[in-house]
Amino acid sequence: MSQLYFKSSPTCEYCALSRNCTENINNTSAMQNVQVLTHKIYHKGDTLFCAGDAFNALYIMRSGSAKASATTIEADEQIVDFYFPGDLLGTDGFAQKQHAHNVSFLETSSVCYISVNSVNALLTHSELGRQQLLSNMSQNTLNQQQQLMNVHKMTSIQRLTSFLLDLSHRLAQRGLSSQQFTLSxxxxxxxxxxxxxxxxxxxxxxxxxxxxxxxxxxxHITLVNIPEMRKICLSDLLGQTEDESDGMQHAMLRSTTDYPLSSIGG
Amino acid sequence: MSQLYFKSSPTCEYCALSRNCTENINNTSAMQNVQVLTHKIYHKGDTLFCAGDAFNALYIMRSGSAKASATTIEADEQIVDFYFPGDLLGTDGFAQKQHAHNVSFLETSSVCYISVNSVNALLTHSELGRQQLLSNMSQNTLNQQQQLMNVHKMTSIQRLTSFLLDLSHRLAQRGLSSQQFTLSxxxxxxxxxxxxxxxxxxxxxxxxxxxxxxxxxxxHITLVNIPEMRKICLSDLLGQTEDESDGMQHAMLRSTTDYPLSSIGG
DNA sequence: CGTTATGTTGAACGTTTTCAATTCGTGTGG
DNA sequence: CCACACGAATTGAAAACGTTCAACATAACG
Structure with a gap:
């Protein structure tokens, strides 16, 4: 009864509340308070929760993928995050005791459910649990700031490239191919x-x-030249200051009149 | 000894760890673990901590103002937040056990210091403390997302207007004038x-x-027409769909060739 | 009182958006 | 099984918004 469901879950190794979630729980008295974790399957387009819903639980993606979006007053949507197996979801609810985001699935997916009581128990009894949750939430903010920074400092080419590389990285962390993947x-x-x-x-x-x-x-996307893609993300001033002998390597950052990418610009 | 310094602080009423921080502590056994809070005075340009510094404490602004910035690989800076009295600072350190931001002061300021030990004690012993910290951190992420949304969906006029209104709001919360203020x-x-x-x-x-x-x-800024400023932030499609009889109210959102703001556009 | 940092203004340019027209793919119903 | 329809994706041309470059003004500071 007091055993955590995801203790034996195949995705637990990627679990956002850390690789050590089982030890974590076992080493503390939290087990008595932590409810059995359950999981549920959703399909493409299903919603996990909506903005305004009561904040009852946190969730961990077991499989599939999802997106979180906020809605502006003018009713248009802003996607703020994508989620993949192992990612922790729902911490947006701590702010107002109700969710601020809409989370919906991009494909058939399954998620673990962790009640707020369980979360509280974890925080009370497990030093590691505290660290993991706080770290995760802190990292969320840093990621959003990075995203903001990207919008401010990068061109659209750099942002898209960065997005693909980030996706590649996240999928690689989950044991999937970093060079070939299907966008959900x-x-x-x-x-x-x-x-x-x-x-x-x-x-x-x-x-x-x-x-x-x-x-x-x-x-379906295949990353053919990852090193060059990395360069593109970094380069910004580079493309302007280095001389022409550098060839076409930074073509996409240069004047749009010189190279194939000219179709992008005006 | 076990009394919190900011218990009697004049700024405590705005304290980010809530208005109830004193009751909060008094109602729990946390007091024995919580170290005495100290505060320190800094001057314009001083830094509180830098990216990479060990994460030893959280801070609460008592007076003055500060900015937090992240640094890109290309060494340019991105300001991610401004802080005013009562604001909680330093939670960026939870992610990596070291700070991710540089925080520096915009004017002479004083800050409370809360060691990580105290934070841990608070989390362990106080339900309210847990809620407050998690709520604060969750809100941080939501704020960053709002900021991101603003960049994506708003024009520069709307963003700047929104910024001024936000500043006005935050200062008003602190008992200062919402119509007149000096930018730090x-x-x-x-x-x-x-x-x-x-x-x-x-x-x-x-x-x-x-x-x-x-x-x-x-x-020195004086907000003369706040209602109209609010409209500007909301309006987006409005400026395009409503007919000319509306006069100049949304001038700044219209074609740049018609109105004084023409100097902004091409 | 001069030097430096901060702020303002103008004109040209460029990136990205918007509008508009097609193409492609997938799923649905006849 | 095909036709049709709808959403998703592509491509082109014109326009807009904001940036960049450059010169200048003003305030702050030693």
């Missing part, structure tokens, strides 16, 4: 998340393919 | 925070003054 989100989602027009996303993907940086076939 | 940050800071060029900030402030929305005299 639409271009619309990507554009919304990155704060650009879908047309821009489309154009950039096409251009990147022409540059032999990636291969695109609808939702 | 430079135009450079504002521009950096909002992700625009200083020239744009300057131009927009001038235009808003011409529109009789605000009065600007260097750092």
């Amino acid at each position: 989100m639409t271009r619309i989602d990507i554009a919304n998340y990155l704060g650009m027009a879908i047309e821009t996303v489309s154009r950039l993907l096409t251009s990147m393919q022409q540059q032999r940086l990636i291969q695109v076939q609808r939702r | 940050m430079t135009r450079i800071d504002i521009a950096n925070y909002l992700g625009m060029a200083i020239e744009t900030v300057s131009r927009l402030l001038t235009s808003m003054q011409q529109q009789r929305l605000i009065q600007v005299q260097r750092r």
